[in-house]
Amino acid sequence: xxxxxxxxxxxxxxxxxxxxxxxxxxxxxxxxxxxxxxxxxxxxxxxxxxxxxxxxxxxxxxxxxxxxxxxxxxxxxxxxxxxxxxxxxxxxxxxxxxxxxxxxxxxxxxxxxxxxxxxxxxxxxxxxxxxxxxxxxxxxxxxxxxxxxxxxxxxxxxxxxxxxxxxxxxxxxxxxxxxxxxxxxxxxxxxxxxxxxxxxxxxxxxxxxxxxxxxxxxxxxxxxxxxxxxxxxxxxxxxxxxxxxxxxxxxxxxxxxxxxxxxxxxxxxxxxxxxxxxxxxxxxxxxxxxxxxxxxxxxxxxxxxxxxxxxxxxxxxxxxxxxxxxxxxxxxxxxxxxxxxxxxxxxxxxxxxxxxxxxxxxxxxxxxxxxxxxxxxxxxxxxxxxxxxxxxxxxxxxxxxxxxxxxxxxxxxxxxxxxxxxxxxxxxxxxxxxxxxxxxxxxxxxxxxxxxxxxxxxxxxxxxxxxxxxxxxxxxxxxxxxxxxxxxxxxxxxxxxxxxxxxxxxxxxxxxxxxxxxxxxxxxxxxxxxxxxxxxxxxxxxxxx
Numbered sequence: 025x026x027x028x029x030x031x032x033x034x035x036x037x038x039x040x041x042x043x044x045x046x047x048x049x050x051x052x053x054x055x056x057x058x059x060x061x062x063x064x065x066x067x068x069x070x071x072x073x074x075x076x077x078x079x080x081x082x083x084x085x086x087x088x089x090x091x092x093x094x095x096x097x098x099x100x101x102x103x104x105x106x107x108x109x110x111x112x113x114x115x116x117x118x119x120x121x122x123x124x125x126x127x128x129x130x131x132x133x134x135x136x137x138x139x140x141x142x143x144x145x146x147x148x149x150x151x152x153x154x155x156x157x158x159x160x161x162x163x164x165x166x167x168x169x170x171x172x173x174x175x176x177x178x179x180x181x182x183x184x185x186x187x188x189x190x191x192x193x194x195x196x197x198x199x200x201x202x203x204x205x206x207x208x209x210x211x212x213x214x215x216x217x218x219x220x221x222x223x224x225x226x227x228x229x230x231x232x233x234x235x236x237x238x239x240x241x242x243x244x245x246x247x248x249x250x251x252x253x254x255x256x257x258x259x260x261x262x263x264x265x266x267x268x269x270x271x272x273x274x275x276x277x278x279x280x281x282x283x284x285x286x287x288x289x290x291x292x293x294x295x296x297x298x299x300x301x302x303x304x305x306x307x308x309x310x311x312x313x314x315x316x317x318x319x320x321x322x323x324x325x326x327x328x329x330x331x332x333x334x335x336x337x338x339x340x341x342x343x344x345x346x347x348x349x350x351x352x353x354x355x356x357x358x359x360x361x362x363x364x365x366x367x368x369x370x371x372x373x374x375x376x377x378x379x380x381x382x383x384x385x386x387x388x389x390x391x392x393x394x395x396x397x398x399x400x401x402x403x404x405x406x407x408x409x410x411x412x413x414x415x416x417x418x419x420x421x422x423x424x425x426x427x428x429x430x431x432x433x434x435x436x437x438x439x440x441x442x443x444x445x446x447x448x449x450x451x452x453x454x455x456x457x458x459x460x461x462x463x464x465x466x467x468x469x470x471x472x473x474x475x476x477x478x479x480x481x482x483x484x485x486x487x488x489x490x491x492x493x494x495x496x497x498x499x500x501x502x503x504x505x506x507x508x509x510x511x512x513x514x515x516x517x518x519x520x521x522x523x524x525x526x527x528x529x530x531x532x533x534x535x536x537x538x539x540x541x542x543x544x545x546x547x548x549x550x551x552x553x554x555x556x557x558x559x560x561x562x563x564x565x566x567x568x569x
Contacts, residue, residue: 062181063109063265070182072107076100076257077250083525085249090135092525097143098128101150108154109265117153120146123443130447134481134530138446145439154264161435167263175259182258285358290365293351297368300347304375311382315389334386334403337379341410344376345417349430352421366421373418380411394568395458395469397476398450405448409441451482459488462497467568470497473504474565480530483508484537490544500561506548507558509538 079099083092101121105111124146131139149159152167159167214224348369356362387403413434420430455478458469473486489501512535519526548554 062178065182066109069107069109069261069265072103073254073257073261076103076107076261077253079103080253080257081246081250085246086523087525088522089519089526089528090131090139091527093135093140093143094128094131095525097124097131097147100147104151104154104261104264107261111154111264112156112266114153114156116158117150120150120153120159124150126447127443132527132529134449134479134528136446138442142443142446146443148260151260151264155266160432161439162432168260171256171259171263173259174262175255175257178258178262179255285355287354287356287359289356290359290361293356294365294368296347297351297365297372300344301368301372301375304372304379308375308378308382311379315382316385334383334390334407337383337386338403338407338410341376341379341383341407341414344372345410345414348373348414348417348421349427352417353427357424369421373414376414377411380407380414383407391457393468395461395472396454397472398454401448401450401453402445405441405445409438412437412441449481451479452485455482455485459485462492462494463488467494467497467565469568470494470500470561471565471568474500474562475569480528480534483534487541487544496560496564499557500564502545503548503554503557503561505538506545506554508534509542509545512538 079096083096087093087096101124105113105117105121111117124143127139127143127146131143145164148164148168151171152159152164155167157163157167214221351365352369356365359365384404384407387400387407391400416430416433416437419425420427454472454476458472461469473489478486483505486501486505489497490505492498492501512531515531516535519528519531548557
């Protein structure tokens with residue numbers, strides 16, 4: 025074991041350094057010729073790296089589906105925390121770990137590419153949290169980028185450590201001797217019990233056969249993947265142990281007692297806020313007069329007002345966020361007239377929150393017209409992300425936070441919205457809402473069932489429509505379920521050949537229910553009758569498109 029001391033945390037930037045260039049400073053320090061102190065090499069770290077490589081091979085290279093990624097995202101944080109040298113298990117690491125566990129559970133139930141992308145991002149955030157750094161989005165990107173260089177240095181350190189010290193040999197002996205005793209006495213005990221010997225022999229033959237098959241299937245690409253996984257896992261574990269980027273950079277804050285200074289931009293900012301206050305007041309009056317408390321006539325342009333209009337109003341909210349960020353920063357914060365400017369900002373902010381209500385109302389109009397769709401849920405999340413960003417701007421203005429503080433939190437808010445959307449059972453929400461509307465006597469949402477593909481989370485929620493009074497909808501859904509039953513059988517056979525990494529609990533549940541209730545749509549086993557029923561359903565529902 026090497027006698028080199030553990031790495032000291034990287035010092036924070038000095039007052040003379042530009043904090044906005046801190047990532048560049050980090051990369052510059054990375055190129056410093058002075059040797060970087062390394063933590064001691066431990067068997068726990070080596071074993072963790074090896075297990076991470078095997079886990080990546082089984083779940084990514086040889087994996088065939090989302091269950092494999094679920095295993096990766098659940099087990100990788102445990103291995104990183106176990107193998108890291110003096111990990112800092114603070115709130116950031118615990119929160120990222122909990123989010124990964126929840127994401128892994130959703131991936132087993134019904135995975136998606138978005139879940140996989142979010143999982144890798146959260147894994148990087150977890151490693152950053154272990155190092156003691158708060159995982160802001162940009163800082164986490166820098167953290168991961170430095171893992172490549174950290175892996176190179178750590179692998180070199182592994183090589184030096186195996187020959188530089190007799191302590192490594194002593195540590196090896198500490199493990200080898202107990203292992204040899206375990207094997208020797210275990211073999212004797214097995215030989216002393218014929219039934220146990222037969223069981224162990226059969227299991228050993230099976231393991232040898234599986235390992236042989238696995239080795240025969242290995243190719244050059246997999247070897248390259250192993251090397252890349254080893255490199256990245258080593259670097260990530262080194263970073264999690266407090267490597268090149270170990271300490272959170274200090275939060276930027278406004279001076280406690282800023283020196284009063286008249287800003288030349290104050291008149292322009294004041295006039296801008298006065299203008300938008302009057303403009304927003306006039307528009308909000310128009311919005312409430314034209315779209316609230318009225319019954320829409322036949323032929324009303326729902327897409328233009330409720331869909332495109334909501335998108336443009338959301339853009340207006342985002343633009344207001346940018347304008348407020350621009351106004352309340354820099355020298356204007358030291359202007360003695362700042363209080364009056366803030367009062368105007370609060371008035372405009374109140375109008376923006378009223379505008380937010382108008383945006384949600386327009387989305388509600390569209391949903392009420394012909395039902396819920398996945399893209400409308402995306403729209404609701406997008407509006408919420410903009411509102412969260414606007415609220416953060418107000419917090420920045422009220423508490424005198426820096427622009428860097430705002431950008432970090434807004435990126436957090438955006439990342440959290442993407443994560444929550446990835447976990448949301450979108451199909452289940454849409455189908456449940458649309459089915460409830462149809463059974464209540466409103467056939468318009470049937471177009472969303474006819475036009476949009478429905479995932480396994482929503483298929484079983486279609487069954488109540490088999491009791492609908494509308495014969496076209498009822499028979500159309502029967503035909504859809506008959507078609508879905510055939511697709512489920514084909515998918516189940518394919519998953520069986522792909523292995524455990526392709527497992528999806530939602531697909532298994534759908535297949536089981538469809539098999540059990542096959543008699544309810546057996547009339548549409550005939551493909552020609554099924555196609556005719558689906559065609560009638562599509563034509564009927566399209567009138568509400």
